[in-house]
Amino acid sequence: MSSDVPSHELIVAETRGAKSQCFAVRTRVFFDEQEFPISTEFDEHDDNPATGHILLRLTPSLTPIGTIRAIIPPGATYYKLTRLAVLKEYRQYRFGRALVHALHDWVRRHVAATQPDAATAEIACHSQLYVKGFYAKFGYEPVGEQFIEDGAPHQKMVLRLPLHPAA
DSSP: OOSOOOOEEEEEOOSHHHHHHHHHHHIIIIIIITOOOGGGTOOGGGGOTTOEEEEEEETTTOOEEEEEEEEOOTTOSSEEEEEEEEOGGGGGGTHHHHHHHHHHHHHHHHHHHHOTTOSEEEEEEEEEGGGHHHHHTTTOEEEEEEEEETTEEEEEEEEEEESSOOO
């Protein structure tokens, strides 16, 4: 990893313009690079007000280079980490870690506003098999059997995120 990490910022993408930047990163990573069908990339969660979109961009240019999304599946009591993407030329800087931490912070704020007495929040993700170890570093644990999603092998991973510092 280079010690010269580019100047950057992480923001909650709340405007149409910022969300469009998230979508552009996802398209480059999942469609152009990984060749997932574009039809599977965008869904009903993208415009849901309860969805948290985090955008990573360079400063001062504001060039989008990464994104991650948190959704609450219909009828669920947990959050789902989805659409973690960093442009290939920036992966050496470990921006994926920063995005996951930013998503965890967003979940903590969302739970504090909607369930102030909660002690933990459950976050699930469907990890591509080759990055299971990445999620394990944050405390995510595999649940159930491996499965195929959008033509690639995946593993459900779950984290019980503490919402308050240990006493």
